Amino acid sequence: MRLEAVSARQVLVDGAFRPATVVLRDGRIASIDPFRDVSGDGVLRVPDAAVVVPGVVDTHVHVNEPGRTEWEGFRSATEAAALGGVTTLVDMPLNAIPPTTTVAHLELKQQAAQHQLLVDVGFWGGAVPGNVGDLEPLWDAGVFGFKCFLSPSGVDEFPPLDRAELLAALREIARFDGLMIVHAEDAAILESTPAPATRSYREFAASRPDAAEAAAIRQVVDGARETGARVHVLHLSSARALDVIAEARAEGLRLTVETCPHYLCFTADAIPDAAPEFTCCPPIRDAGNREALWQALDEGLIDCVVSDHSPSSPAEKYRGDGDLMQAWGGISGLQVGFAAMAHEARRRGIGPDRVSAWMSRNTADLVGLGRKGRIEVGADADLAVYDPTTPYLVEAASLAHRHPISAYDGLRLDGRVTTTVVRGEIVDAAAPDPTHGRPLTRPDLGEHP
Template identity: 70%
Template sequence: MVEAITAVRARHVLVDGAFRPATVRIGGGRVTEVAAYDDGRHDPGALDLPDSARLLPGVVDTHVHVNEPGRTEWEGFATATTAAARGGVTTIIDMPLNSVPPTTTVEHLRLKQHVAAEKARVDVGFWGGAVPGNLADLRPLWEAGVFGFKCFLAPSGVDEFPPLTPPELDAALTEIAGFGGLMIVHAEDARVLDEAPHPPSRAYADFLLSRPDRAETDAIRRLLDGARATGCRVHVLHLSSARALDLLAEARAEGLPVTVETCPHYLCFSAEDLPDAAPQFKCCPPIRDRGNRDALWGALVDGVIDCVVSDHSPSTPEEKGRGDGDLQQAWGGISGLQVGFTAVADEAAARGIGLEQVSRWMAPATADLVGLGHKGRIAVGADADLTVLDTAAPLDVRAADLAHRHPISAYDGRRLAGSVTHTWLRGEEPTAGHLLTREAAA
């Protein structure tokens, strides 16, 4: 890999939402010019990409669980950001859990920033957390530079990050609306989950019954009511159930300030094809059926869903294998940071959806969600965060070859039609990322 570049030429450069031949010039870590392809012939040292290569903006993944400090044995900034760079991801926004302590106070944020500063290979920003009892911490966290606040409406899986009750959610939405912040929500309803059957079982079908669509639709309806009452901007995390799409489309038509994401695993897998006793496919909310998957793709194309993020949520093999195949006991999370972009591009191509669409969902849309206007696009003045997807270089995913801390992947054994061959952060090989704050994004 070239360590640093001042110009790169390609027949297929994604500019303003479309591919065209171009020479991209770089100086001071930014794009200084997007010139004609033939102009690059006069640039000494310009890198020429093969005709099979697509030059794209680096992916901005706004949903990553790095888990450091406190659960570094689950992942950590060194391994997570290495995996990100290898997968074309140049910016991540770290979730406020499952680290210990969680990012629920400014003191805890400073601790996480200190740890990340020494280890991050790509740029890293941080979400804050909204939990019972930290209402007074939300504004200070916002002023300290977090990009918004995550909450759960059902148990998170870790005791140090409990869910908000309905009155606590309303109070947090009111507080966050008061300073123009953003609430991002794991939208599953605790009551619905409690009422669902959840016997010990190795069968994926039984696990799916334990996380019904209604858990998502009820929680999203409650969240939209809160947004309507308070005016708070809200974002629905990792939408799994297509049955919520009508609710969300109606909310958008009404003018509510709501955005929505989904994840590669919901777009690339279907419940009918998943083996039993295979916890690498377990996540919450769950992977649902083929018709549901098709509907999520349709909602992306139609603009009801705004963006695609990894929800990279790894754990140790011991946690993932807890219960010896009992899916009720295994940790629920999918490790997809390194191959998520490539997997979505592969699935999209099979559906006749262009790579320019995939990039839009995974770079400018996510950058815009958190106000990083200088990320996620190839444009003069933007950070020269670039990645190359080569359609002539198929990828056979092997979990053991991934840079994630543990060789566990739902994508293990999957053959993808292209692979990431280059990634640059501000025009250089990713070795030392910057810490991002909301102020820097303005």
């Protein structure tokens, strides 16, 4: 359904909720007018208890198509995104086959995405050993930046960078002012840490210690200092690394940081034994660590929150029959992230306005999507309606991503996303032919038609 206006008592404009009627034209926000109680065709009248926020911009999603589409694909991932209020996502360069490490591989991704998208989708490139010469061509082709690992990625076709390779990639990326995003766990520390078979989540977490994150983040900071490159730390789980991050910020280095809802909603002590739904790398840590992450987020030391939606086939997720060391390390939370964050934030006296900033505006700004993640004149008409009075029992079997596996299964949340609008159109997940979403390139190159 194409909308001409959205009218609500609580619309997030300039960081605060106020009554407004948002007028839409040609997929953009044409004006933000005083609230008027209107109805009729083309008008979305939002219930008084609900809030209208910018659509979520999730910059950390593993879609896995082509090559591992049996794990997840563009149709299922973007449907889950839309049902959770996500209107834009940026796809990681792994675990698809081939990985997005050359322009030819990027084109395969873009072709696979065609005619399957319920929300807008951009693409990260990958930095792997031997592809420094591919980085600028990928940037020119429209990727939003480059992901690298400092320890094994879990898939053979996307190997990690050693120290010299990281510096070479950072120098090249600094030359054209790109962005390097880093899975920061130190390979040597991981290799030297015992990792015996275990069904205990606490023992699994101990096999990927805080020290591995802190050391790797220090390496990223050193690389940024030496090369001048812009760098971003992915999925921060350990509060022990916050001092390193604070020092880098005080020094003026171009460093940004994200964390994920699962690090802010769960604690290792409360995870049952033999529950691979919760395995992820880096791991979920203890309750004190969780509260320190919330404080860092509240203070602005952590910039944004993303899902790191990383599904696999059931065979991979349940490999080892309860041995967490063998299970695929990734959490499926794309559809649930905003509602889970809003629930946890509310318990801490934090409103959905702040959650929206962390998950929409800040993520959009990270990748330069100035028309996304905000409700203002000229922005894309990407909106989500969140009703904090509608209880939400998360049931993995009813989530739209490909396999009914999620750490959020059974969670009772205070509210949920009830409507998602992509460029002025209410997303209909039941439509057989999705037409809402488009593949995106970096803003200076425009959008694919």
